[in-house]
Amino acid sequence: MTNSIVAYIGLGSNLSNPIAQINSAREVIKTSKKSDEIAFSSLYSSPPMGSSDQPNYVNAVLAVSTELSPIDLLRYLQEIENRHGRVRAERWGARTLDLDLLLYGQQQINIPDLIVPHIGISERAFVLYPLQEIASDLEIPFFGSVKNLVAKCSLSGLEKL
Ligand code: ROI
Numbered sequence: 572m573t574n575s576i577v578a579y580i581g582l583g584s585n586l587s588n589p590i591a592q593i594n595s596a597r598e599v600i601k602t603s604k605k606s607d608e609i610a611f612s613s614l615y616s617s618p619p620m621g622s623s624d625q626p627n628y629v630n631a632v633l634a635v636s637t638e639l640s641p642i643d644l645l646r647y648l649q650e651i652e653n654r655h656g657r658v659r660a661e662r663w664g665a666r667t668l669d670l671d672l673l674l675y676g677q678q679q680i681n682i683p684d685l686i687v688p689h690i691g692i693s694e695r696a697f698v699l700y701p702l703q704e705i706a707s708d709l710e711i712p713f714f715g716s717v718k719n720l721v722a723k724c725s726l727s728g729l730e731k732l
């Protein structure tokens with residue numbers, strides 16, 4: 572693709588067969604003409620952050636190259652979430668599929684619906700460890716290198732599946 576940007580997407584699910592949800596989202600993104608897959612991390616199991624009264628999550632990180640603008644990419648990801656039965660309910664509650672736009676090239680974006688790099692990126696084991704697996708030399712605007720962030724972030728129960 573010409574004019575393409577590398578974007579990183581965090582995937583999470585803890586309802587309705589999480590592994591199938593994550594694999595299905597990956598497949599949809601992979602086969603769409605809107606982006607090309609560059610790398611997909613292992614799947615990880617992680618204890619819930621937020622309300623502990625919910626099942627463990629399955630998390631992964633996907634790298635794509637895309638010509639979509641950040642907002643078009645966000646809308647596209649939201650459309651996929653909706654097609655997987657995502658209902659926007661409780662803020663920290665269980666979900667069938669969560670697709671977070673973590674990084675969009677080296678851009679810092681702060682517009683009403685979208686903050687990139689993603690707010691949680693610097694301190695969430697379930698984001699940082701899979702991200703390091705597929706992009707060990709990555710520099711994250713404002714936050715620094717993935718290596719340093721991982722070094723400061725305990726596993727907090729994260730396990731590779
Ligand atoms: N906790 C974990 N472990 N993984 C997630 O993807 C995740 N997503 C969320 C909240 C509810 C914050 N907790 C999570 O949206």
